[in-house]
Amino acid sequence: MLNRHARGFFTALFTPLARWLLKIGVSPDTVTILGTAGVAAGALVFYPLGQLFWGTVFITAFIFSDVLDGIMARMQDVKSRWGNFLDSTLDRIADGALFAGVSVWFFTGGNNGAIAVCALLCLVLGMVVSYARAKAESLGFTANVGIAERAERLVSVLVVTGLTGLGLPAVVLLATLVLLAAASLVTVVQRVLSVRRQALAEPTPAD
Numbered sequence: 001m002l003n004r005h006a007r008g009f010f011t012a013l014f015t016p017l018a019r020w021l022l023k024i025g026v027s028p029d030t031v032t033i034l035g036t037a038g039v040a041a042g043a044l045v046f047y048p049l050g051q052l053f054w055g056t057v058f059i060t061a062f063i064f065s066d067v068l069d070g071i072m073a074r075m076q077d078v079k080s081r082w083g084n085f086l087d088s089t090l091d092r093i094a095d096g097a098l099f100a101g102v103s104v105w106f107f108t109g110g111n112n113g114a115i116a117v118c119a120l121l122c123l124v125l126g127m128v129v130s131y132a133r134a135k136a137e138s139l140g141f142t143a144n145v146g147i148a149e150r151a152e153r154l155v156s157v158l159v160v161t162g163l164t165g166l167g168l169p170a171v172v173l174l175a176t177l178v179l180l181a182a183a184s185l186v187t188v189v190q191r192v193l194s195v196r197r198q199a200l201a202e203p204t205p206a207d
């Protein structure tokens with residue numbers, strides 16, 4: 001939902017930067033790879049040290065590379081199946097690192113097992129959400145539905161983790177992660193039902 005509503009705004013915002021990067025010879029793939037490396041490094045270095053605020057600032061500086069790479073690819077007119085594959089696969093690394101970083105901190109110095117476990121739950125359920133869509137698309141169905149798509153998952157965890165680093169009580173992060181895990185589970189169900197409907201509507205092959 002956020003994706004669909006905010007895409008126009010972010011496209012307008014990042015188009016000048018995309019144009020400049022292409023002009024100096026940077027490719028969309030480079031942006032995809034460096035952006036993922038930045039997000040993963042921020043999550044796996046800052047968060048496990050308990051630097052939740054600065055970690056979030058660092059990650060946020062890199063996370064929009066995922067918007068930028070697509071704009072660059074479309075400008076170059078090289079929107080490719082390879083680029084689609086690379087973008088989606090590296091998104092899983094970024095997402096995994098993000099929730100793993102939160103989990104590691106709360107299993108160790110952060111001393112809050114409930115948050116650590118909920119972050120792990122969000123990681124796993126978020127991967128299933130993405131997998132359901134990818135598998136559906138590989139079979140010729142669509143599954144672009146759900147209340148917790150990637151933009152929602154990222155915005156909620158980043159904003160609340162960053163604010164926790166500034167002193168927001170940890171219970172707010174716990175509540176956010178519980179809600180996010182529940183919303184991710186609902187999204188999995190929404191996607192399964194959507195594919196089920198499409199499968200049932202298919203003509204039965206004649207024998």
Ligand SMILES: CCCCCCCC/C=C\CCCCCCCC(=O)OC[C@H](COP(=O)(O)OP(=O)(O)OC[C@H]1O[C@@H](n2ccc(N)nc2=O)[C@H](O)[C@@H]1O)OC(=O)CCCCCCC/C=C\CCCCCCCC
Pocket residue numbers: 002003006007008010011028029030032056057060063064066067068069070071073074078079080081082083084085086087150151154155158159162163166
């Ligand atoms: C108190 C703090 C307040 C902070 C408030 C912040 C509020 C923020 C509010 C809203 C943010 C909303 C963000 C939503 C962004 C959505 C915009 C968008 O376009 O999303 C899409 C992106 C990208 O998706 P995808 O990768 O699938 O699309 P692409 O456009 O890249 O196209 C893919 C195709 O392109 C081709 N291609 C790609 C790559 C390549 N190498 N070659 C190619 O050919 C190919 O054909 C592909 O198929 O989706 C996202 O999900 C990105 C979401 C990012 C959301 C980040 C949100 C961060 C928000 C806030 C963080 C604030 C932290 C502040 C903390 C302060 C604490 C005090």
Ligand SMILES: O=P([O-])([O-])O[C@@H]1[C@@H](O)[C@H](O)[C@@H](O)[C@H](O)[C@@H]1O
Pocket residue numbers: 087088089091092126129130131133148149150151
């Ligand atoms: O399925 P989901 O995880 O909510 O969202 C997806 C992203 O995570 C994926 O990386 C992208 O390539 C897809 O187009 C889709 O936006």
Ligand SMILES: [Mg+2]
Pocket residue numbers: 065066067068069070087
């Ligand atoms: Mg992208």
Ligand SMILES: [Mg+2]
Pocket residue numbers: 066087088091
């Ligand atoms: Mg992406």
